[in-house]
C-alpha cells in the first residue's frame with residue numbers, strides 16, 4: 001500500500017487557485033477539558049449526563065490534540081494538505097463566557113497558529129463550533145438575546161489576539177444543526193427542547209453571525225470572512241403534490257432558513273409558516289442587522305434526504321425516510337451515500353445572488369476501518385471522497401462557483417452524540433494509546449495533492 005493508485009483524479013484538474021484543506025473542531029479533538037484554566041462548555045456538561053452519548057463516551061481526552069498538536073500538524077504536512085480548519089474553544093479563552101480572559105487559552109491557540117505557519121500550513125479559524133461556555137447556558141444560552149453581545153465580546157478578543165497572523169475566518173458552524181439538535185430536539189447540548197427555544201436560538205445565532213463578521217471586517221481589513229452551513233439535497237418520496245410540498249418545507253428548514261436572512265432576504269416565512277412565530281422575537285433594526293456581505297460561504301454536505309408528507313410531525317408536516325428503510329448504501333451515521341447530492345447543492349446555492357464564493361468546508365464519511373499488519377484499510381472512505389470530487393469537477397465544468405474542498409476530518413474523533421464509534425478520519429486513532437496511523441484514504445489524498 002505504498003503507492004495508492006485507485007483513481008485518475010489529480011488536484012491539477014481543479015485549477016491552481018482551488019483550496020484544499022482538512023477541517024476539525026475544538027471539542028471533538030482537543031480533550032484537556034479543564035486544563036490551564038479552561039471552563040466547562042455545554043458539551044462537557046451534556047456528555048457527563050447519563051444516557052446522552054452512545055456507550056457513555058465523553059471528550060475529556062478525545063484525541064488529546066491539546067498536547068499532541070505538533071505531531072498532528074506534522075501529519076497534515078506529511079499529507080500535503082495546505083489549509084487547516086480548526087475552531088477556538090470559547091470557554092478556553094473566557095472560562096465563564098465573559099471577561100476575564102484566560103491568557104493560557106490565548107497562548108495555546110498562538111502556539112497552534114505559529115506551528116501551522118512554520119509548517120507552511122494556512123490556518124482557518126471557526127469561531128463557534130458548538131461548545132458554548134456552560135455559565136452562559138445557565139443564563140439561557142442562545143435563547144437569551146444577550147448572547148449576541150457575549151459572542152461579540154468573544155469575537156473581539158479572538159480577532160485582536162490572532163488577526164495579525166490569521167486571515168481566514170468562519171463565524172459560526174452549522175447553525176441549523178446545533179439549534180435544531182440542541183434547542184429543539186434536545187439530542188445535542190444543551191439538551192433543550194421545544195419550538196420557543198429553537199426559534200429564539202435561531203434568531204440570536206443569526207444576529208450573532210452578522211455581528212461577529214462585522215467585527216472581523218472592522219479589525220482585520222484583509223480578512224477572508226465566511227460562515228458555514230449544513231446543506232442537503234432534498235427529494236420528495238413520490239411525485240404527489242403532498243410529498244412535493246412536504247419536501248419544499250424540509251428544504252426550507254434545512255437549506256434556506258439560516259442563509260437567506262444573511263443574504264438580506266429575510267426569513268423564508270412564506271414557505272415555512274412556523275417561522276412567522278419568529279416575529280415575536282424580532283425587534284427594531286433586527287432585519288437590517290441579520291445580513292452580511294460574506295467573502296465566502298462554507299457548505300457542508302454529506303448526503304441527500306428523501307421526504308414524505310406526514311400529519312404526525314408538528315410544524316413541518318413531513319418525515320425523512322431513512323436510508324435503512326429505503327435499503328440504500330449508507331455510512332456508519334446511517335446517511336445514504338449519494339455523491340450527486342453535492343453537485344445538486346452546488347447548483348442550488350449558485351442560484352442565490354450575493355454568494356461571492358463557495359467553499360465545501362466539510363465532506364467525508366464514517367465507515368469502519370480494517371486494521372491489518374499495522375495498516376488501515378478504508379477503501380469505502382477513499383471512494384466516497386473520490387466520488388464527491390468527481391461531482392465537484394462536474395459542477396466546475398458547468399461553470400458553477402466552487403472554490404475549495406475541505407475533508408471532514410483529519411483524525412478519528414468525538415462524533416457528538418455518536419461518541420467515538422463513527423470514525424471520519426483520514427488518520428486512524430487508537431483511543432487507548434493515542435497512536436495515529438494514516439489510513440488508505442489519507443495516503444490516497446496525499447498522492448492526489450502531491
Ligand code: NOJ
Pocket residue numbers: 025028173174300362408415416
Ligand atoms: C458537521 C459538523 O460540523 C461536525 O462537527 C461533524 O462531526 C460532522 N458534520 C460529521 O457529522
